[in-house]
Amino acid sequence: MSVDVPRPIDPSLHPLATGNYRIATPAIQAFYDLVIRCLHYRIMGALIYGPSRIGKTRAIEYVRLLLARNYPKMTSYHAQCEHKPRHAEGPFFANLLEAVGDPDPNAGSNPSKRMRLSLRIREAAARAGSGTVLLFCDEAQRYNENEYEWLRDVHDALDRQQIKLFTFLVGQQELLAQKTGLQIAGKTQIVARLMVDELSFYGIRDAEDVATCLDGYDRTAYPEGSDWSFTRFYVPRAFQAGYRLVSNAGVLWHAFESAHHRANLPGRLEIPMESFARAVEIVLKESELKDALQYTPDIALWAHAVHHCGYVQSRHATGRVLVAA
Template sequence: MAIWAPPAPPIHPMLRPRRPIIVTGPINRMGAACATALERGDRGIPIHGNGRDGKTWGVECLAMNASWQPFPVAFFFMDYGKPEKATENYFSATFLETAGMRTIRHATGAESMMRACNLLMERTRDLCQEAIAVVINEANRFTSFEHDHLVTLDNLLERRKKRAFFILIYQNDAEWGGQQAIDHRPPTQVTGRFYSMAHQFTGLLWGNANAIDFQGCDVTMAFNEYDEGVIFPDDETGVPCTAYFARNAYMNGYRLTSQVGLFREVVEDLRVKNHLPAIAPFPMQSFERFVYFLLVRIAGEDPNFRQFNREQALKALLWAGYIELELSKHAVVPDDTHR
């Protein structure tokens, strides 16, 4: 029996299970670093950053935009596990499975690597991209063996007149109790290929105390994306995200960017009360949840909304799980978490 469902009315992106990515300062900086590495001829770049800062979102955003790319680049994503034995077979099988390829029993490591190489060649055929960026999440799990596999893949692609560019995402705080590093210092050929440049990905920077301009303050730029972007339902008749949820206030000139000062104060107060340094980058995960709560749950549910007050901002910050995330980055967690 066929199940028929009436066509659903369009849902605002903020109300969907997967909320939209916005372009932020850290993403722009990561794009610039990748562009430089590509331009130099590097075969890879490690991106270091703390968990929930938005590294993966950032790279996905780079993949969807071509404006930062010095030449056309195809993107492939791979999530790496933690094998007991880092064989060629495991490496290539992970790569192929991420791409939805069927596993073939009895395949040797070399055969699977060739298959992975052919896959990349085929998927970049139609748009003729010569550079192929392979994004590897959890590269902090790499040992020297995986680096050898990257070298193999790089060599295979080079022989087929393609250029591999490995974006290795390192999670600084992946291990319990501290940072992890690869077993040994990589040999020169690995460093020369993939590690001659590194990029530190951060959360949203606050900039100077009075900086509310887009250049100096990532947070302001990010708020502005909600004020001016996320047009719904469409580009011609739609309105930005802030206008959608706070219609009257927006018509009276209200913008999220106008309250950056208040939000900063609230964040600083909360951090100080929890024995944390007053200023720290705003992790993307917390920021995105913070904005969601402010717009959807507060402004969106209050028809008389004019602007946010301190209590509302604090409530949104706590709802976003900001303080728990920030406390987890420090070795000693105070017993009296202030909420």
């Protein structure tokens, strides 16, 4: 049993215990590559769309962490688009003001909110030492044409102040339909500013994707800079003897496949990151008490983890079919 092995930190503070961590998937890497391509080619806006609960919000957070590490002078924001019965200018700008850290986002008239938004972004860009700002709008399919126009106004206002705002509209598949609708309606100014590039976001699609993600647990260290990977933290003796989660990639994929088919779920298997991460967390936490030099999580434990990770339940709840891109 590994609970008596000294750890570098209190186990209750570990990111896997708090849920405060992000593991890269091939889709997240594609998302990050899209962002870098847009920055490189000065493409000011792009769409990232996919089914609900597939991991897009987690992906935004991961991409922002990567950007902060690789481009520390760039400023990025994450705005959560709200469902509103009426699309009014005041709530729209209050929402963006909240995203950029304004202390009182609801205060003032609509024109003053607009001015304050530009001011807050300009101040942050000046502090960071770069005129490049990235805005990720989550659940962007909730925007309507007016809100896209107001967003375009924000771009123009910042552009006049030598600040380049790159907008990434992240949401469900309706986003693509909105783009098509705007093109048909001749609203090319919105499309040309906010919707130039696009990416279909997806879950974990095969055993190779599973291996990529499990490798993240085997390699990601906490505390940072230490040699305590997530896997080692939970099964230090097995890890010392050479065990790595990635060696069970095929087993975990098969466990999800079996659950998918047993539940008669439609469409091809595509694992949301939330369900995947919960399954891995269950295995690591259960394994901690069984850790030994020759220990390997058995097939039954992986199946148990998949059963309790919420994959089947969430698919039944949403009733959605995942369509291959």
